[in-house]
Amino acid sequence: MDRHDQVLEVWREFIATGKISNEKILSPAIMNSWKRSRECGVDPYQKKVPVILKEHKLKNLLERNKDLIEICRPFIDNLYSFFRGTGFVAALADVDGYVIDVTGDKEVLEMTSRGSFVTGALWSEDVAGTNMIPIVLRENKPCQLRSTEHYCWSQHRMSGVGAPISNPAGQMLGVLVIFGPYEKANPHTLGMVVAATHAINNYFHVRRMLTESQISNKFQKTVIESIPEALIAVSNEGYIALANENARKRLSLPENITGKQIRDVIEPGNGNFLSIISSKNNIMDMEVQIIQDRKPKHYLLTCNPILDAEDNPTGKIIILIEIVRARTLVNRMIGAQAKFSFKDVAGNHPRALETISLAKRAARTLSNVLLLGESGTGKNIFAQAIHNESNRAKGPFVSINCAAIPRELIASELFGYSEGAFTGSKRGGNQGKFELSDGGTLCLDEIGEMPLDLQTTLLSVIEDKSIVRIGGREVVPVDVRIIATTNKNLKEEVKKGNFREDLYYRLNVFTIEMVPLREMKSDIALLARYFADKMSARFGDELIRIDDDVISILTNHSWPGNVRELQNVIERSISVSLTNVIAVDDLPPEIRKKPAAIERDVSLKAMERQLLLELMQSKLSKTEIARKLNVTRCTLYRKLKVYGIPYQ
Template sequence: MIIQASNEKGGGTVGGEKTSAGDIASAWKTFISKAQITEVVRPEIAHSWQRCHQAGVDPFSGVSHLILSRDQLHALLTKKRNLIDIARPFMSNLYRFVKGSGFIVMLSDEQGYMMETIGDSETQEKASELNLIKGASWQERVVGTNGIGTALAMAKPIQVSGAEHYCKKVHSWTCSAAPIYDEIGGITGALQMSGPSCKTHQHTLGMVVAAVKAIEEQISIKQRNRELTLLNNRLNNIVLTVSDGIIVTGKEGVIEQVNPAAEKILGKKGPEITGSLIRDYLENAAKIEELLDLGKSYKEAELQVTAHNGSVPCLSSGKPIRDEHGSVSGAVIFINPLHKIKNLINRFSGAHATFSFKDIIGKNKQLLKAVDLATLAAGNNSHVLLQGESGTGKEVFAQAIHNHSGRRNGPFIAINCGAIPRELIGSELFGYEEGSFTGAHRGGRPGKFELASGGTLFLDEIGDMPIEHQVALLRVLQDKQVTRIGGNKVILVDVRIICATNKNLPLEVAKGNFRQDLFYRLNVMTITLPSLRNRQDDIPLLFQVFFREICQKNGIPVPQADPRVISTLQHYSWPGNIREFQNILERMINVAQGQEIGLEHLPEEIVSYRPPSGSAQEIMPPSPVDHLKNNKIKIKELLEENERQDMINRLLLYHGNVSQVAKEMGISRTSLYKRLKRLEISMK
C-alpha cells in the first residue's frame, strides 16, 4: 500500500486514491463513536488510534498533563546536553526554511519529553495552550496520535495531519517527526516540525528526515572524536607515567616528543630535546637507520645513550610508525637504563640481604669483637675479608655489613667461588657477549659485577678461585670497570667487595695458590669469626633461640629439655659450627615427637664424644689463625722466596733495566736497590 502526504488540508492518499481532510475527519468520528476503522485511514494511523483507544486516551483533550518538575527538567536537559547541542544548529537551519509561516521545530528525548523548541512566537503561544512546551510529555499514551509520540512508538518517521491526530484539540496541526538514533542503534530522541494543518506539504517530512540524518552523523562523528580523545588521553597518560623513556621521531629521525622518563635519562627538558636528531642521542646508528629506513623493529638491544653527564648504557627497543598506506612515517623508541633493569632483576631474584647485626646471636667476647669490627666496616666502603671455619656465619656477617652500609638500598649479590666450574667462573663474574662461546645465551648476559653495581658483591670461598681468574679480578678492583667475555665495550662498575674464606690466605699465598697482590688488595679489613667450640658460653642462648624458632617453623609446641642436654652440647667439638648445631637441634625435635628432649634424643656421636687427653688447646682442632702462628717462620720464608722469585722475573723481563723495573713497580730506584739488597739479589 502506497501512502503519500497531500497538500490538501489534512489529506493524503491510500492505495493510490486521494483522500480529503473531510474524509479523514469523518473516519475519525466513526472510530470515536463506533471504534471502527474505515478504508480512508492509513494503516499506521489506524494502528495508532487503536493503541490510543486501548490506553484510554481522551479523544477530546489533546493537552499534555504529564509535565516534569523544574528539577526533573534540569536533570533531563543536563543528561541530554550533548544531543541538544548537536541538534540545535540543525533545528535553526530547518526553521530558516519555514520562518514566518507558522511552523515550529521541536526536539524531544526518547520518552517524548520536550527539550528544545525554535519557531514563530505566535505559533509557540498556540502550542503552549496544548502544553507543547519544554518538560511536557507527548507520548501516544498521554496525548494520542501525534508526530513525536507516534514516530517514537513506530520507531520510524511519520507525518500526522489534521484529524489524523487522535485528540480533537490537535486537529488544526500538522506534525512531521522522525526518531533520532544514537551511535549504537538505540533511539535517543525525536525531531518534529509542526504548523497549521492547512500548510501540510509532502516535502516537510523529507526535510525533517534529512535533518535527523545529519544529526545522527554528527553524533557518530562526535562519538568517534570522543573515543579518539579518550584513546589519546590514555596513551598520553601511559607515556607520561611509564618508567621507560619514550622518544617519538619523524621519518627523518627528528625527535617530535619525549616523555618525562626520557627527559630524566637524557638530562634535558622536552623543548631542548625536540627538534634534535635521534642520532645525536643514540650511538648505535645502524639500528636507528634500519628502523627509520627499512621499518625494521629491534628489541632489547644494548646501546649507549648520550646524556648531559656522559654516556648511559641502556636497553632499547624500537618500532616503526606506519601511515595508512603502510609506509614508515616515524618511530617510537624505548630506552631504559641498565642499572634500573639490574636493580629490578636483583629485587625479584632474591639478590638482596636479609640479615642484620641483630640476627647475630651470642655474647662471647670473640664474637662481640667481630661484630664491633663489622660495624666499623659497614661505615666505610673498604673491602672486607671474613675468615672463619665453615658454618660460622660468614654470609650472615656479610649481609649485616651490607644492610648497615650506605649501599643498603643497592643489590647484594653472592657467589660461591668454589662451587662454580673453573671454565665458567669468568663468565659468571664478568658476563659475556652473544656468540662468545658455545651455549652462550642470545643477547649475552651481564656478570655478577654488573648486577652488583651500586651495591655489594660477596665472594664466598675466595681462596678456591682459580689463579688465572684472580688476575682479572684484581684488574676489576683496580680499574672499577669490566669487559664482558667476547666483547670490547668497557662497563663501569661501582661495587663493594666482601670476601669470605675458611682457608689460611697468607699460607695459600706462600704456597703460590693465591696471588699476593690480590691478597693485599682484599685484606683491608680482616674479621675473624670464632668457631662454635670457642663459644661454649653461647651454646645455652643459641639452644634457646634456635629451639624456639625450629618449633615455630614446624608448627609444634616447644617441649621441655633436660639440662644435661645443653651440658652435653657444650662439651662437643662442633666441626660444622652453627650450621651443624641447628641441624642437630632440628633432628632432636623431630625424633622427640613432642616429648621432653632428653639425652636419648641426641646423636650417638655427641653423647659418646670424649675430648682427647691433653690441654684444652690441644683438644681443639687448629683454627686458621692458630695454624698461622704455628707456621709463622715457614710462611715468612715462603713469602720472601716468592718475593725474591718475582723480583728476578721482573729483572729478566726488562733485561736487567733497573729503571724500567722501578717504574713498573711504582717505586724509586733507591727503594728498588734496597729491596734487591734485602733479597740478596746481585746485579753483577
C-alpha cells in the same frame, strides 16, 4: 466516511467501552499505546498535561541536555525555514519524554502553550497519552501520527511526525518531532525529519571520531613522553619525525628538531653510532657508546623498522636505554635484591646479639666485609641484612657462589665479556656481576673456592675499582662493596698457598665470625618457634605449637647443619604432623630420640594413618573430617598426601 472519521468512531468506542471492534484501522503501535494510556488513567478529555517543571528542576533538565540541544539547534532552525508560516512546530524531547526545546511561529507557540506544549512539560505516554513523542521513544524508529490517532481529544486537530536521535553506540538520546494542523500535513514532512535526525546522528558519529582521534593523539604523545628511555623516529633518509624529552636531554638535542637530519643535530664524534643506525639490520639491546658533552656514555640500542601498509620500511624507531638503568632493570628481573634484614635474624644468646651488633656496625661503614662460619650459620642472610642496613640499600644486591660455577666460566660471570670474545658469545657482549652490582653490593659466596689466577684479577678490581670485560679493552668503572663468605679457615688456606695473602687482607677489613648453633643452645627453642610461626603463616595454617619433649630433643641435638638444618627439621615436622602440635614422632628419625617416658607400644604415625583411612572411608565430608581432627582443610590435604591416602 474518510479515515479521520473512521478512526474517530473507533476512538469513541474505545473511550466508552475500552474495546476496539475495527482493529485493522489502527496500527499495533497506536492501538497498544491507547490501551496503555487507558491503563495509566490518562484523562482523554484533558486540555493540558499535568506535569510541567518549574525553576531549578527545569534548569537542571536543560543543563543535563545542554549538549543535545546545542547540537540539534542548527538542524531545527534549518527545518523551521521550510515550514515557517504553516502553523507547524518543531520540538525536541529527551528520553523521558520531557520537552527541552520548541521552535515555531510566535502565534503558534502561544497557542500550543495553552495546551502545555512548552519547555519542561512532560509528554510521556502515562501523562499525556498517545502522542508523537512516546510513540517514537518506544518504537525507536521514524513514526507518523494523524489527528484522531492521538489518545486525548485536545490533540485530534494535530498531525505529527518524529524520529529518534541516537549516539554512535546506538543509545537513544531523544526525539525530534514536527506537528501542526492535520489538514495541512505534508507527506514529505516525515522525510525531512528523518533526514535531519540522520544528519544529527552523523554529527555525533563524526564528533566521536574526532574526539577519539584527539584522545588517541594525546595518548600516544603521553606514552612517548612517559617512556623512560630516549626514543627517536627517523625516516629512511635520516630526517627526524619525533623525539621525546628524554632523547632531547640525553643526546643534548635542540628543541625544534622535527624535520632535521639526525647527523646534523647529534654531537660530532658519533660516526660509529650513526653508521649502526643507518644499517638495514634490526638491532636489539646492542651496547653502544655515544659522545655527549665531549664525554662517552654507554647505552643499550634497539632499532626497529617502521613499515607502511604494504610492509615496506619507511623509517625506524631508535630506543636508547642508559646502561645504569638497564642494570637496574636486569637486577630487578633476576631478583638481585636483598630480601632479608636484621628483623629477620632471631636470637637472644649473648654471642648471637654480639654478632648482630657487629654486623650492624659493619653496615654503617664503607669497608668490605668477610663473613666466616660453618655451613648453615646464616652467612648469606647476614650479607643481605648488612646491605639493607647500609647506605647502598637502594642499590642492587648480587650474589655469586664461587664454588658452583665451573672454573672456565667464573671469570666471564664476574667480569662479563665483549662481543666476539669466544664462540657463541652474545651479540653486543654481556655484563658481569661486577657491572650488575654497580652502586650496590656484590656477595662472593664461598670465596675460598675461587681459583688462584682469578684471585689476582679480583684483587686488581678491588684496588682499581674498574673492570675490563673478557675479550675487551675498554675500562669500565664500578662502584661495588664486597661481602665475602666462606666456611674455610682462610689463614690456613693462605699458608697452604691456596689463597692469596694480599687478597685476604683486602677482604679482611671487617671480619665477622658466625657462631655455630650448638654453641648457642639457649636459642634453639626460640629459633624453633620462630621457624614454626613463619611456616604456619606461609602454609596458611593456624599457629603450630611445639611439644616440650620436642624442644628437649632439639636442644640436645648437635646440629652439624646449624640453623639451616633446624629450619628444615621444623618444616618437615609441620608437613607430617596431623595436628597443630609438633610431637616427637613428627621429628625425622635421625633427630628423634625416644626416652622411656615417651615410648609408645604402637607408632603414633601408624595410628594417625589408620584414623585418617577410617574417616576417609566414612560418609563425612572433607570439612567435617578436618573439624573432627581440629585442623584446617589445607592441613588435611597435606597429611593425606604424606600418608599416600587418595583425596577422593
